[in-house]
Amino acid sequence: MSPEGLVAARTGRHCLALPSNRLGLYLALRHWCLPGQRLLMSPISADEILFLVLAAGLRPVIAPLSPDDGNIDVGAVDLDLVDAVLTTNLYGLPDRVTAFAGKTVIEDVAHAMETTVEGRQLGTFGVAGVFSLSKHAGAGSGGVIAVEHEEDLRALEAERDRLLQPRVLAAEIRSVLTSVARHTAVRLNLVRPALWAMRALGMEEEREGHRIAPRPGDLDEALKHVPELPPFDSWVQADLHDYRARRGGLSRLYQARRLRTLPGQRARRIAGVRALAELPTVAGAVHRHLDQPLFRVPLLVADREAAIAELERRGVSTGYLYDPPYDDYLPGFVELSPEPEVARWWGRHALPVDPFYAHRALPVVRELAAAPPPPGDRAVRSARRPSTPPA
Structure with missing residues (x-):
């Protein structure tokens, strides 16, 4: 299929x-x-x-x-x-x-x-x-x-x-092989040398901290062409330069194969969610979704950068960090939040951990100090408010 x-x-x-x-x-x-x-x-x-x-x-x-x-x-x-x-x-x-x-x-x-x-x-x-x-x-x-x-x-x-842009077979083959290599590196606990190689080869987009360079002057020029997408390619294609390229049979076969692996991963992923949920640093909502095979389990920790370095040494890649929030990233191009403090707190302290590899992460994350409490009275009320119950 x-x-x-x-x-x-x-x-x-x-x-x-x-x-x-x-x-x-x-x-x-x-x-x-x-x-x-x-x-x-x-x-x-x-x-x-x-x-x-x-x-x-x-x-x-x-x-x-x-x-x-x-x-x-x-x-x-x-x-x-x-x-x-x-x-x-x-x-x-x-x-x-x-x-x-x-x-x-x-x-x-x-x-x-x-x-x-x-x-x-x-x-x-x-x-x-x-x-x-x-x-x-x-x-x-x-x-x-x-x-x-x-x-x-x-x-x-x-x-x-x-x-869509034309399909390039060589790029498609490279994309599939890169994905296979990443899975192999994680499975064999070779994440640290794999990350070093990717960075040395320039395979990771250059960033300012955890965000790509916003280039406001170039963005002003691109906005003159909305609602067209191509003028924004230089930002949107970060870490995925072929995001508009046609995919052929090789990619589709590989994608379908990977999708079919998900049911077999479900129990292990849920077990990882539940193990990480026992930590005092875990985000509150995780406790209400213990039956869900979450993509990542967010911990809220005091010193995230040190934790990331130690996790990489243990074969756990982090990624998916969104700091600073949009208010501070592109303030002149958005309608600012009336209450930005909680977003800044999340952006600074969130550490997403892959529950599929919780066993590797736990020796590190068990020792992490918790982030300071979220700022403001609304944060306290929101943290106590019931959210959608798990299915």
Whole structure:
């Protein structure tokens, strides 16, 4: 079965294959939103996502963050003031997606392919759910967009085909082999030399801290062309320069194969979630999702950089760090959050740990000091507020 067929079987929706989750998010934003509309979004997400929103001609409205799970604090926003919502489902912890009823909701489920809410797969609540095949499935690259109506799928397919770049067989082979090498390095506990080699060969994008360089002057120029995507390629393609390139049979075969491994990994991943949930540093929401095979388990620790270095020595790669939040990353291009302090706290202290390799991480993370308490009275109230129960 094809990758999109496997996702369709999971979601019961019409699905379209994509070279990346990034392209799918742009297609969804363009299809369901009009330029100039106000899009509510989390301040803690990947750099590329913010540039995609800007490329679609939308006004990013940065939401206050819940210290409980690192997602949008729904109780702190007035949904009447926004036109649409982009969820994040950070590390697989679900946004309170049912609270956005009545709004155009686009679900970024890159981290949440395995997460359900009330027995229902994330990615099926909004007008579109955009999955990544590079996260849970570990397929190197690729994405799938899932929608309710076939007529929407046909329109998205036409726009996808307009934006696709030609397939380059050598690059496709290299992408698959790189993914296989990464899995092999992790399995054989060779993460540290693999990371050294990648950095030495320039395979990791140059960053300012944990973010790619924003280049505001170049961004001003790109914004003159919205809602077109290509002027934003230099930001959106970070660490995935072929995010718009056609994929051939080799990639699709590899993606489908990786997707079929997920059921066999479920029990081990859940066991890792439960082991990490016993730590005093774990984010509060993890306790309510102990039956979910989360992509990462977020710990909130005092000295994250030292922890990352020690984890790498133990064969555990971290990644997926979103610091600083969008308010501080591109302040002149977003509508600032009214309460940015919790997002800064999350950005500074969140340490995402892969539960599949919890046994390697635990000797390090058991010894980590907890982050200071989240700032502000709202943070305390949000941390105590019940969230969506596990399915």
